[in-house]
């Protein structure tokens with residue numbers, strides 16, 4: 394059955410990790426606006442130049458920009474069997490923009506997973522987060538470090554840290570989340586779509602929790 398989902402949650406909650414795992418299992422696109430914006434920055438586009446200023450200050454990029462990115466992405470045929478929106482929408486304006494896009498393409502959202510986590514844990518998770526330059530495998534230098542210093546266990550390439558994953562910007566991103574994004578919990582609760590997921594657990598445990606909500610049981614390779 395077609396599954397169209399949103400993953401909500403504060404920065405550092407692990408929503409990207411879970412969204413990636415669910416998308417891989419269901420073979421549906423993982424649409425992550427943060428990564429898409431970082432790709433625009435790396436490619437040196439006008440959109441990237443605009444977004445970079447906001448990202449480096451822990452603020453939201455302009456809604457019109459991300460809504461257009463999502464509109465283009467959802468028009469691609471690989472979304473026909475479902476999709477996961479990770480990090481979008483992030484404000485009421487974006488949620489309303491998404492509603493308008495969905496109406497136009499005659500789609501709807503089936504589940505909104507809200508990955509919940511205490512604030513104190515979030516900054517630590519972001520400040521120690523690194524990923525492989527080559528295969529994008531994620532690490533936490535404090536809680537889940539690689540075997541060799543700064544080297545990916547999987548492919549042996551160097552690890553890198555996102556420009557906005559430092560203590561100062563992480564704290565600002567949490568503030569932005571509270572002001573702009575948290576109201577979406579109420580927005581999607583009213584629509585009867587919100588599912589709260591306790592985020593302070595092992596990755597596999599959270600994953601199984603999400604799969605059970607989706608009615609997917611017995612996935613032995615993901616134990």
Ligand code: AMP
Nearest residue numbers: 426427447448452453454459480481483
């Ligand atoms: P993320 O990778 O999801 O943590 O996003 C990193 C940064 O990209 C955020 O702190 C924002 O500055 C920007 N960003 C990502 N998604 C959005 C969005 N939907 N709306 C506005 N800004 C976004």
